[in-house]
Amino acid sequence: MKKILLLTFICWGITIAAKAQFETFKDSVVQLYGVVMTADSLRGIPSVTVKLRNQNRGTYTNEQGVFSIVVMKGDVIDFTSIGYKAKAVTIPADLKGNSFSVIQLMVTDTVYLPATIIKARPSREQFERDFVNTDVPADKIEIARQNTLTAQSRILQQSLPRDGTEGSSRTLRQAAQATYYNGQFRPQPIFSPAAWAEFINAWKRGDFKKK
Incomplete structure (x- = not known):
């Protein structure tokens, strides 16, 4: 009987702890929604990346710049889009309730590219001349x-x-x-066909010319 009561007490404690943990987790969940617009004309920006920092989770804005995503209290949300400066929003850790809305304005990011000089295409004769006269270094x-x-x-x-x-x-x-x-005559290569062939080749190469 004591064992049954002890087991019942343990299960009751685990249930209370799990319920309290679930309530804490439920209170930390936030439904984040809002709209991303340009700062100068208040026009909705489509396809903006809305990503939780240091997490592989996020979403994109629709054609009107509207988005919605589930986050946690204290999370940092990064807004990035090509042609605009990146922005970040922090969800308050002491937020009351489980919803949070934001209107995020983004400023145009000006990028200066290096100058490009456009020249007229050379004629066939100019190309052939330059191609033939090009000095290609040996590899x-x-x-x-x-x-x-x-x-x-x-x-x-x-x-x-x-x-x-x-x-x-x-x-x-x-x-x-x-x-x-030693003690005998050396063979004379004057009658050797191989020696004569080597002599003729050396003569043709100019090995006997004075330098």
Whole structure:
């Protein structure tokens, strides 16, 4: 019997607390409605964004600038529209009742854009002339292609000095070749077709010309 009375008392306390919380929440809910107009001509502004600050909830004004939305006491309402300065309205936290109306006036926001110079369209001859004479800088791919050309590589090879690694490698190769043919005659490449082909190509390239 005591357990039943205790359980009944607990349920009764929870019901009272829930009812009090609901009454507090119900008292905090506010039906906000109003109209947004221009400050100079008092003309209704359509499609104005009416949004609760720091919340993903809001609405838009209709064609006459009228709106209606449910908010809470203490909420901040932001009014924004392209071409007008933004405005904000705070719902009083000590508001008596559950409705609040507002007439929000918005001022035109003047925006100065940079000057634009409009010129006549060039003729076909002018366009072709300017297009052909335009100096287009080479991109990275074109620069890499130019640096890998055979003629460019040969010029760089002849003009740039060899570093220590290349010099030591060349000396070691010459020493190894001299040791390999030590005590015997070296083969003469005069009868080698490959050597003659390389000689002819070098002659055509101008490798033997005096610089």
